[in-house]
Amino acid sequence: MSIGYACLSVGVPETGFKTCTQKNADRDRLRSLIAHNLTSLENLIDYNAENNIRLFRISSDIIPFGSSPVNQLAWQDLFGEDFTRIGEKIRTAGMRVSMHPGQYTVLNSPDEDISRRAVLDLEFHARFLDALHTGPENKIVLHIGGAYGNKQEAARRFAGMYAGLDSAVRQRLVIENDEKSFSIRDVLDISGETGAPVVFDNLHHAVNPGGTPGSDSGWIRACAGTWGTGDGRQKIHYSQQAPGKKTGAHSDSIRIDDFLTFYQSIHGEELDIMLEVKDKNLSAVKCINCTADARQINLLERDWGRYKYLILEQAPAVYREIRELLKNRAAYPAAAFYRLIEYALTAEADRGNSVNAAEHVWGYFKNTADEREKKQFFRCLEKLEAGETSSAPCKHMLLHLAQKYRQKYLLASLYFYI
DNA sequence: TGACGTCAAGATCCG
DNA sequence: CGGATCTTGACGTCA
Helix, strand or coil, X not given: XXXXXXXXXXXXXXXXXXXXXXXXXXXXXXXXXXXXXXXXHHHHHHHHHHCCCCEEECCHHHCCCCCCCCCCCCHHHHCHHHHHHHHHHHHHCCCEEEECCCCCCCCCCCCHHHHHHHHHHHHHHHHHXXXXXXXXXXXXEEECCCCCCCHHHHHHHHHHHXXXXXXXXXXCEEEECCCCCCCHHHHHHHHHHHCCCEEEEHHHHHHCCCCCCCCXXXXXXXHHCCCCHHHCCEEEEECCECCCCXXXXXXXXXXXXXXXXXXXXXXXXXXXXXXXXCCCHHHHHHHHHHCCCCCCHHHHHHHHHHHHHHHXXXXXXXXXXXXXXXXXCCCCCHHHHHHHHHHHHCCCCCHHHHHHHHHHHHCCCCCCCCHHHHHHHHHHHHHHHCCCCCCHHHHHHHHHHHHHCCCHHHHCCHHHCC
16 A cells, blocks of 8 residues: 655645746756756655655646657657656655656547647657656556537547557556546446556546446446456545535545545555645655554654644644644654644644744854844744735745755755645 | 637836 | 736647
């Protein structure tokens, strides 16, 4: 069982992706964007390895215009050594990666130009995973596409296109139910035609159930048989409805109690679970820690180190409560810990709390900062206290100091990033 | 023709 | 100047 997240991180330094507009996409620009993005990918892989995250989706945007004639760069060759090095790290960490072209890659489109571009896009994704020297269990996840008023016909067109794909693509391709047209029942039928493994997406299924009713775990079992020996562990996508947002919108964070209920219901299934959630790695670590075999409190202490100043700012009472909770080093109150963090993050910002948290963080620098920095910080703090600014300028300054004075522990604090 | 979804670039305004 | 808040771009389908 691995639990992972998609594409981007929250609060991991130097992991951002850059792109440009089509009209600015010249060779030099693309080369430097790709160099930057591969460095970010390597930093993400390092972070994942250090944090026990063994499932990760690589963003399609890592190569800007990766399947467009705008990008003629031989990036596999130009960055061959980087790909090899990053691929080795993935393998060494026992990590499984994937890619997922978005809703605009439509293989079954009746418009031949659109389906042709979809093929090119899939080939780009396969080329990327090949460049990392990853095996075929590192999948490309794809939706079936549009229904065009005749789902049967659209499904047949998908199967026809699938059969014509290069084996480098086909061996990696897995198909997923969507929230509009193709239900899990439809996708299982298409799998019967094509042999492609099926990814069950619980939220898409809740929005677009189709077929005969069944529990999530029932459908997951139904998908299990589509995964062959070379395909690796069966994968599912898991997400939760964002409260108050439109149907199908992903939540900001995974609510741990709902996740654990789901997790109990699929107990015994050997699955890889890809979380689709705004706070990305944060929810991944949460769910990993709450289902870990090694119930060591240092897992929680480590995550607490990243949350603590954020929680101090959001809800000082919860800060104190969590400190109490973690005092018993023989216990492993993972769910209780994350439940408190979820609760604290719902609190409204309070100026006094912001000042208090900023002063705490300032404690790292009060003996090392020079006179100019001291003056600057306290001027910033006074403005915050007077309600003349948000806490952003203070935080920005403290982050700058953390970088200058190499406070590694502080640099990883979510206080700066949420 | 605009909504849909996503995230970064780019533009603009404010103090 | 930094920060906050738009708008645009890039994609295809569907109402």
